[in-house]
Amino acid sequence: MQKYSIFNLVKNAFSNHQNWDLAWKDPEPKEEYDVVIIGGGGHGLATAYYLAKEHKITKVAIIEKGWIGGGNVGRNTTIIRSNYMYDENGLFSEFGMDLWRKMSQDLNYNVMFSPRGIINLAHSDAQMNAYARRGNSMRLNGIDAVLLNREQVKEIIPMADFSENVRFPIFGGLMQPSAGTARHDAVAWGYARQADDMGVDIIQNCEVIGFDVSAGKINGIRTSRGNIKAKKVGLCVAGSTNILAEKLNMTLPIETHLLQACVSEPVKPVLDSVVTFGAGHFYISQSDKGEMVMGGDLDGYNSYAQRGNLPTLQHVLTEGIAMMPFLSKLKMLRTWGGIMDMSMDGSPIIDKTHIDGLYLNCGWCYGGFKATPASGWTFAHTIAQDRVHELNAGYSLNRFNTGHLIDEKGLGTKTWIS
Amino acid sequence: MLYIKCPHCGMRPQIEFSYGGDASVKRPELNKEISDQEWDNFVYNRKSLRGKHLELWQHISGCRQWIKVERDTATHEIFKTFKAEEEVA
Numbered sequence: 001m002q003k004y005s006i007f008n009l010v011k012n013a014f015s016n017h018q019n020w021d022l023a024w025k026d027p028e029p030k031e032e033y034d035v036v037i038i039g040g041g042g043h044g045l046a047t048a049y050y051l052a053k054e055h056k057i058t059k060v061a062i063i064e065k066g067w068i069g070g071g072n073v074g075r076n077t078t079i080i081r082s083n084y085m086y087d088e089n090g091l092f093s094e095f096g097m098d099l100w101r102k103m104s105q106d107l108n109y110n111v112m113f114s115p116r117g118i119i120n121l122a123h124s125d126a127q128m129n130a131y132a133r134r135g136n137s138m139r140l141n142g143i144d145a146v147l148l149n150r151e152q153v154k155e156i157i158p159m160a161d162f163s164e165n166v167r168f169p170i171f172g173g174l175m176q177p178s179a180g181t182a183r184h185d186a187v188a189w190g191y192a193r194q195a196d197d198m199g200v201d202i203i204q205n206c207e208v209i210g211f212d213v214s215a216g217k218i219n220g221i222r223t224s225r226g227n228i229k230a231k232k233v234g235l236c237v238a239g240s241t242n243i244l245a246e247k248l249n250m251t252l253p254i255e256t257h258l259l260q261a262c263v264s265e266p267v268k269p270v271l272d273s274v275v276t277f278g279a280g281h282f283y284i285s286q287s288d289k290g291e292m293v294m295g296g297d298l299d300g301y302n303s304y305a306q307r308g309n310l311p312t313l314q315h316v317l318t319e320g321i322a323m324m325p326f327l328s329k330l331k332m333l334r335t336w337g338g339i340m341d342m343s344m345d346g347s348p349i350i351d352k353t354h355i356d357g358l359y360l361n362c363g364w365c366y367g368g369f370k371a372t373p374a375s376g377w378t379f380a381h382t383i384a385q386d387r388v389h390e391l392n393a394g395y396s397l398n399r400f401n402t403g404h405l406i407d408e409k410g411l412g413t414k415t416w417i418s
Numbered sequence: 419m420l421y422i423k424c425p426h427c428g429m430r431p432q433i434e435f436s437y438g439g440d441a442s443v444k445r446p447e448l449n450k451e452i453s454d455q456e457w458d459n460f461v462y463n464r465k466s467l468r469g470k471h472l473e474l475w476q477h478i479s480g481c482r483q484w485i486k487v488e489r490d491t492a493t494h495e496i497f498k499t500f501k502a503e504e505e506v507a
Contacts, residue, residue, distance in 0.1 A: 242466035253462035255439070256491075301437045304468045304492045309419055311433050344462045400462045401454055 001197040004108050023189060024196035029203050032229040033061045035383055036221060037236055038208050038244065040064030042073035042184075042369065043361055044236035045191035046376020047383070048200045054377070055384035058199035061230075063223060065207040065240075069188030072238050075338035076369040077261050077283065077295045079274050081118050081179035082143050085134040088394030088406050089347060090141040095391055096374030097143075097178060103373060109190030111182045112288065118179035118274040119153065121160075121323070123168040127278055131174035138176070146175045157275055160324050168279035168322060179274065181285055187372055210247055211358075218357040234359040234383050239304065239339030241362040248355065253344040253400045254363055258299040260308035260316075262335040264327070266290030275323070282319035284327075291333060294320055298340065298366075308337040340365055345399075347406035350379050350392040359383050360397060420494060425501045426481045438474030440464055441486045441506075468492055472506055 002008060002021045012020055035051060037044045040062045051057045062068070080100055082093030103111050122128045128147075135145035149172045154162050162170060196202055203225070210222035211233070220229040235244055239256045266289050274285040282296040296316030299308050313335060321328045343349060343363030348371065350361050361379045364371060378392040388396070394406055420432035446452045446460055471491045476484050486500040500506055 242464075243468050246465065246467075251459065251463040251465055253458075253464070255464045255466045256468075301489075302440070302466055302471055302473065302491045303494065305494055309432070309494075311419055311431075401458055 001193070004110075023193040024202050027201045027203065029061060029063075029206065029223070029225055029228055030201065032220075033201070034059040034230070035232045035234065036060070036228060036230040037062045037234045038221070039071075039236035039238070039240075040068035040192075040202060040204065041071045041236065041238060042069070042188050042191070042372040043238075043364075043375045043379065044234075045069075045188055045195060045202075046372050047234060047236060047361070047379045048376075049191045049195040049198075050377045050380035051384060052195060052198035052200055054380060057384055060195075060199070061201040061203055061228065062195070063206050063208055063221070063228070064202070064204045067204050068192055068202060069185055072338045072340070072368055073184055073188045073372065075261065075336055076184055077285065077293050078181040078184045078287075078369065079118065079179070079283065079285065080113070080182055080370040081176055081274075082370075083118065083120070083134070083138060083145065083174065083176040083179065084408055085137040086406055086408055087141060089408055090138060090143055092374055092378070092391050092395075093370065094141060094143050095377075096371055099373035099377065100182065100370075103182075103187070103190070107190035107194050109186055109193060111186045111190055113180065113182040115178050115180035116273050116285075117175055117177045118276070119148065119156065119173045119175045120276045121153065121173045121278040122171045123279045124171060128171050131172075135174050144176055144178050146177060148173045148175055156273060157271065157324075159270060159326055160275070161322065166322070168277075173278070175273075181274065181287075183288075184369060187369075191376070208244060208247075213248070213355055213358075216354070216356055218355055230357075232357045232359065232383055234361060234379060236361045236379070238341045238362065238364060238368060241341045241360075243304075248358070250353070252349075252360075252362070252397075254349075255302055255342050256304055257301070257340050257342045258303035258305060258308050258337050259295065259340050259366055260299065260313055260335055260337045261293070261295035262313065262317075263287065263291035263293050263333050264330040265333050267292070267330065270326075277319050277323045279322075280319040282316055282323065284320060284324070292327065292330060295366075296320075298342070299337075304339055306337050306339055308335070340368075345405040345407045346409055348375070348395050349397050350375065350382060350395045351388060351397045352382065352386070353397065363395075420496065422475060422485075422487060422496060423499050424477045424480060424483070425485055425499055426483050427477060430477070430480055434477060434479040435475045436478045438476055438484065440466075441472045441474045466491075470497070474502070
């Protein structure tokens with residue numbers, strides 16, 4: 001594979017960049033694979049990459065209905081963090097933070113990882129206490145956390161509303177300095193390019209229409225481009241999980257919901273960290289191009305539409321303007337939506353299933369992007385070794401049966417209904 | 419904006435309603451032995467259909483009645499609405 005480097009960049013400049021290799025091939029599906037990964041998003045591509053790299057399993061195909069990176073890995077707000085209180089989430093995400101830090105070198109692809117810090121704002125004494133507790137839990141797990149008072153927050157984000165008579169005054173916040181953002185498309189493309197180079201077949205425009213299961217064991221899949229035999233099959237399809245589960249006669253603790261995000265027109269640098277509003281659900285960062293990248297609540301009803309409605313957007317941006325009044329002067333550039341696999345406790349599932357050779361990776365709710373490397377790494381381990389890794393042992397499918405929920409937000413079931 | 423025809427009040431904008439999830443989910447009968455699996459199915463497991471979906475909404479900023487809505491989860495088209503107690507085939 002052609003290495004991406006300054007020397008190759010200069011060399012290719014002499015031929016007007018016409019002679020670069022294709023980043024990945026477009027193969028016809030083979031008759032049989034050791035592992036088939038369904039879903040060519042960030043998690044699926046990362047899983048294939050780690051299967052090849054860590055477990056030397058290269059007879060692998062990624063089956064993607066549309067084009068790779070066209071789903072949620074291209075639709076998120078690019079936030080990367082590990083500011084979780086519970087051990088399962090904290091240790092898993094912090095393992096991922098390490099992979100994020102090395103990713104550009106590891107993949108020889110600039111994913112523009114920018115550890116600019118995330119601040120969760122607090123608007124009451126009670127919320128400050130809760131953040132102190134969460135920060136302490138994070139630090140016990142080796143994750144960086146700093147509790148900021150009002151003055152310290154003001155130094156970092158002076159453009160927020162610090163006036164006295166606001167409905168939700170800023171009391172302080174919890175900061176994870178090592179959190180940040182990354183270029184989301186580059187993550188998908190970087191994993192795809194390396195996986196392809198190690199022998200993984202990336203098969204796009206290929207829809208899964210059924211599964212070949214006999215005697216409790218998976219034998220292969222049926223697709224719009226023919227049947228494919230497989231010893232093992234991994235599902236990495238986020239918002240389409242329930243559609244495939246139905247074909248497997250499985251009912252999962254997942255509902256598919258719509259989440260919107262939006263960007264403003266590009267403006268000069270004003271915000272150099274990620275900030276979340278503590279009195280509602282709103283988060284914001286500024287992209288390298290200068291756009292303010294914003295998101296918040298789900299639309300709130302089951303949806304596979306990949307496009308949202310205005311009432312939620314208006315609600316979310318009202319919170320944004322309450323937090324940072326200057327946003328009201330900006331024009332909206334783009335809005336879009338993605339469909340989320342909302343699990344019933346707000347935490348993901350990476351596990352084996354009752355069908356031998358079938359593995360499940362779903363339930364990422366709003367937090368799938370930051371988990372991309374850790375999810376791929378642990379899912380690859382689970383598939384290759386046919387057993388869960390200690391990092392994803394808590395993300396079991398039967399925890400809803402045994403009561404071992406990982407209820408990070410303390411909201412119980414149906415976290416999207418507030 | 420969705421427009422939902424409340425069977426009690428008529429056509430109203432979506433912001434007057436709050437969502438209540440899949441209407442086909444039935445709570446297991448009281449005072450009857452049930453398995454953990456049945457309870458799981460009631461509390462956690464959902465089909466989350468793509469296409470025609472019968473769901474509960476509450477007209478929270480109107481008559482406050484719970485209603486059933488038949489809606490397409492892929493196009494958001496609303497086909498029909500029912501009173502909560504109506505049985506829908």
